[in-house]
Every structure is written in structure tokens, then in C-alpha cells.
Amino acid sequence: MTTTIEVGMLGLGTVGSGVVERLSRAAVKIEQTQGLRFHLATVAVNHLNAPRTVSLPLGTQLTDSIDAVVTDPQIQLVIEVMGTLTTAKRAITTALKHGKSVVTANKDLIATAGETLVRLAQREGCDLFYEASVAGGIPILRTLTDSYATDTVQSVAGIINGTANYVLSAMTRTGQTYEQALRAAQRAGYAEADPTNDVGGLDATYKLIILSRFAFGQSLTVEQVRPVGITAVTTSQCQLAATSGWQLKLLAQAQRHGNQLYCRVAPVAVGDGRALSRVNGVQNGVAISSQAIGESLYTGPGAGSTATANSVLNDVIAAGQRLRLGTRGPAFNRNAGQLGVKRFDQLPQAYLLFTTLPSAVMADYANEAHFSLKPLSRGSYQTSTLSPVQLAQLQATRAITAIPIADSVAWEPVSVAPLPIRTNIAI
Ligand SMILES: NC(=O)C1=CN([C@@H]2O[C@H](COP(=O)(O)OP(=O)(O)OC[C@H]3O[C@@H](n4cnc5c(N)ncnc54)[C@H](OP(=O)(O)O)[C@@H]3O)[C@@H](O)[C@H]2O)C=CC1
Numbered sequence: 001m002t003t004t005i006e007v008g009m010l011g012l013g014t015v016g017s018g019v020v021e022r023l024s025r026a027a028v029k030i031e032q033t034q035g036l037r038f039h040l041a042t043v044a045v046n047h048l049n050a051p052r053t054v055s056l057p058l059g060t061q062l063t064d065s066i067d068a069v070v071t072d073p074q075i076q077l078v079i080e081v082m083g084t085l086t087t088a089k090r091a092i093t094t095a096l097k098h099g100k101s102v103v104t105a106n107k108d109l110i111a112t113a114g115e116t117l118v119r120l121a122q123r124e125g126c127d128l129f130y131e132a133s134v135a136g137g138i139p140i141l142r143t144l145t146d147s148y149a150t151d152t153v154q155s156v157a158g159i160i161n162g163t164a165n166y167v168l169s170a171m172t173r174t175g176q177t178y179e180q181a182l183r184a185a186q187r188a189g190y191a192e193a194d195p196t197n198d199v200g201g202l203d204a205t206y207k208l209i210i211l212s213r214f215a216f217g218q219s220l221t222v223e224q225v226r227p228v229g230i231t232a233v234t235t236s237q238c239q240l241a242a243t244s245g246w247q248l249k250l251l252a253q254a255q256r257h258g259n260q261l262y263c264r265v266a267p268v269a270v271g272d273g274r275a276l277s278r279v280n281g282v283q284n285g286v287a288i289s290s291q292a293i294g295e296s297l298y299t300g301p302g303a304g305s306t307a308t309a310n311s312v313l314n315d316v317i318a319a320g321q322r323l324r325l326g327t328r329g330p331a332f333n334r335n336a337g338q339l340g341v342k343r344f345d346q347l348p349q350a351y352l353l354f355t356t357l358p359s360a361v362m363a364d365y366a367n368e369a370h371f372s373l374k375p376l377s378r379g380s381y382q383t384s385t386l387s388p389v390q391l392a393q394l395q396a397t398r399a400i401t402a403i404p405i406a407d408s409v410a411w412e413p414v415s416v417a418p419l420p421i422r423t424n425i426a427i
């Protein structure tokens with residue numbers, strides 16, 4: 001017997017159009033395999049007369065009133081794919097208070113107000129799912145919930161912003177400028193309406209915050225992560241690094257060490273031997289290290305209409321099944337931990353350096369401060385382990401860009417001599 005679920009949707013842009021298209025394409029399969037039929041009753045948009053890439057099914061209402069969706073007593077399930085913070089929070093809150101289950105792809109909102117919304121959903125006995133909020137088409141949240149249920153995660157290292165990875169890959173592989181590559185990512189529908197968070201590392205930080213709740217039961221804040229984006233990375237740096245066996249990636253990391261969780265979102269040099277170095281373009285990759293499974297890598301498209309819509313619809317089906325069975329309420333994530341939070345940049349580690357300073361000056365630095373410097377190609381170097389103080393002093397020259405090398409952290413303190421302070425060296 002088939003159960004019909006009345007659905008309302010907020011947003012009909014890149015992801016919303018994908019949801020409409022996938023929902024009609026997969027309707028027969030969903031009915032056959034799940035015993036569910038989803039009837040898209042109403043879709044709310046901002047601009048009623050804007051051109052659309054999909055046609056709505058016959059009978060689906062298009063409105064510019066969010067309330068017409070979230071307060072409609074017929075609607076049982078609301079899909080929020082419009083983005084925004086305040087408007088989306090108000091809409092989801094109203095939907096939950098009206099007893100509706102909610103599926104959202106909104107990482108900004110789930111990272112910053114997710115805990116409040118989860119509590120509200122629990123109080124109202126509704127479901128709140130958000131698989132598409134992290135890594136687009138990769139079912140990483142459900143995998144962490146279901147497949148790591150008995151396991152203990154030690155570390156998560158992810159390329160989790162499709163736009164930034166597309167840009168860095170294009171700069172490395174085709175020599176495009178940052179601006180050219182970003183424009184292409186925008187045209188492909190990977191970037192947010194305003195791409196500032198994509199390239200500034202905030203989008204990856206929001207996703208790391210959500211991932212960390214599932215992997216460690218630990219909530220992070222943007223202030224704790226202090227993300228560094230890719231806006232200062234140049235095509236020349238990407239290509240010099242690649243020549244020497246490193247790929248520059250915007251990496252989001254969280255790693256348990258004792259009772260601390262170390263985190264970072266920053267451009268990092270990933271060695272060619274590591275699987276993450278081969279995750280290119282809009283692809284995302286999440287490498288998980290855990291006690292029972294060991295090392296695993298989950299890859300797939302991190303953004304884009306169809307792949308993201310697929311994740312949204314998997315949540316819709318999960319919520320639909322609970323509506324059918326009357327089992328709504330259990331939170332998507334119930335992992336809870338109590339770790340202190342630190343940043344990777346508080347630890348000694350090795351770096352790739354890019355500079356226009358003469359090699360003799362760089363050699364003097366290394367000699368005076370007792371660290372070693374391996375020259376790579378044209379103004380690039382690989383350092384031995386540097387303490388945070390040494391790094392700060394080195395960067396005070398303002399003529400050196402330092403990119404941390406993945407997996408080079410020294411967990412035990414190392415004794416390193418401080419550098420003499422030299423600022424504003426003439427080049
Ligand atoms: N694009 C992607 O690859 C991914 C996106 N996401 C997330 O999914 C969400 C949607 O992204 P995306 O589809 O790319 O965004 P788009 O900008 O393409 O679409 C946003 C849609 O929301 C509608 N909208 C915006 N504000 C309002 C409002 N106040 N009232 C009613 N409708 C509104 C817009 O209406 P109108 O068309 O009339 O302007 C538009 O249809 C975001 O949270 C994003 O972060 C998550 C994973 C991947």
C-alpha cells in the first residue's frame with residue numbers, strides 16, 4: 001500500500017530545481033521500493049516571475065509567501081533549499097511548531113543554530129534532517145551515524161567545499177587565474193549566491209562544525225576554528241607545489257588527541273601519495289580514521305544540482321518513512337562528547353614556504369634559527385618542523401607565505417631556537 005505525503009518546498013534555485021527534477025524522475029522507484037508517494041503541493045520563491053530551469057508538476061502552486069508553505073495544515077514535510085540565515089531559521093521554526101518534519105541543505109543555519117533547531121524538533125516530536133548540508137552528494141552524515149555506531153573516530157580530514165576545490169584544481173592543472181576559476185565555479189552552480197564563504201573558508205568551517213558533531217559529539221565554533229581561505233593562494237604557488245609533489249587543498253580537519261580536539265580550516269599542502277591529493281574539481285573527499293575501521297575515504301560531488309538534490313531526497317524518504325510509521329522524533333545525530341578544543345596552528349609542524357627573498361637570506365634564517373630548509377623550485381622551500389613562534393617570526397618579514405604540510409604535526413613539544421626578528425625586509 002502506498003502512503004502519500006504532502007510536501008512543501010522553500011526555494012527553486014540550483015538545489016530546488018534538482019529536487020523537482022529528481023522527484024519526478026524517481027517517483028515510480030520511490031513508490032515501488034519505499035511505498036511512498038511525495039506530492040509537491042507548494043513551492044515558495046523570492047521572485048515569482050523569474051525564469052525557471054524546471055517546470056513544476058501539474059497542480060503544484062508557486063508562491064512568494066513562505067508562510068503559505070510552513071503554516072499550511074495539509075503540508076506534512078517542508079524542504080528548505082533557499083539558504084539565508086534569519087529567514088530560513090524563522091521558516092524552519094514555524095514549520096516545526098506547526099508539526100511538520102523538515103529537510104534542509106542549509107549548512108550556515110545548521111552550523112550556527114542547529115542545536116536550537118534540533119531541540120525544538122525534539123520538543124515538537126518532528127524530524128529535522130540535513131544530509132545535504134555537508135559534502136553535497138556524499139552521504140557522509142548518515143554514514144557517520146549508521147556505520148560508525150560502535151566505532152570511535154580519531155580524525156576527520158575533508159575537502160568539503162566544492163567551489164574552493166574547483167578553483168585550486170583549475171589553478172594547478174590548467175593555470176587559470178583565481179578569478180577565472182571562481183567565475184567558472186559560479187557558472188556551474190557550485191558557489192553560493194555570494195561566494196565569499198566558499199573562498200574565505202567559512203562554508204568549509206560550517207561543514208566541519210556539523211561533521212564534528214557527528215564524528216566526535218563535539219560542537220565547534222567559527223571563533224575556535226579561525227578559518228583561513230584560499231583568496232591569497234596564487235596560481236604560481238599551486239603549480240610550484242605540484243612540481244614538487246604537493247597539491248594545495250582547502251582542508252577542513254578535526255583530530256582527537258587525548259582529551260583535546262584539534263581543528264583547522266586552511267590551505268594545506270597534501271602529498272601526492274595521499275588519496276585526498278587526487279580529489280579534484282568539484283569533487284569532495286572526507287578521510288576518516290577510526291579505531292575499528294581504520295582509514296577510509298569517502299569521495300563524490302560536493303556541490304551541484306543533481307547530486308545535492310539526491311541527498312535532499314534521501315532525507316525526504318527517511319522523514320517520509322517515519323511519518324508513515326509514526327516514529328518521528330529521534331534526532332539525526334545523538335553523539336555527545338566533552339573535548340577541549342585547540343587549533344592545529346598551535347602545534348609545531350612543517351611548512352611549504354613561497355617567497356621572493358633571495359635564497360641566501362632564506363639560508364641565513366635557517367642557519368640562525370636551527371631549522372632546515374630544503375629548496376624546491378623557484379622560490380619555494382620545504383621546512384623542517386617549526387614552532388608556532390618561529391613561524392610567526394618568519395612570517396613577520398611579510399615576504400614569506402607559509403602553507404602547512406598535511407600530517408607533519410609534532411604532537412610532542414619539540415625544542416626549537418627562536419628566530420631573530422626581522423620585519424619589512426627589502427626585496
Ligand atoms: N548549490 C549547491 O551545490 C549546494 C547548495 N547547498 C545549500 O542549498 C541551499 C540552496 O542553494 P542553491 O539552490 O544553490 O541556492 P540558489 O541561490 O540557487 O536558490 C535559492 C532559491 O531560494 C529562493 N529564495 C531565496 N530567498 C527567499 C525568500 N526570502 N523567500 C522565498 N524564496 C527565497 C530563491 O528564489 P528566486 O529563485 O525567486 O530568487 C531561489 O529559488 C543553500 O542553503 C545552499 O548553501 C548545499 C549543498 C550544495
Ligand SMILES: N[C@@H](CC=O)C(=O)O
Pocket residue numbers: 133135136160161162163164190191192198203302303304
Ligand atoms: N557552495 C558550496 C555548495 C555545497 O555545499 C560548495 O561549493 O561546496
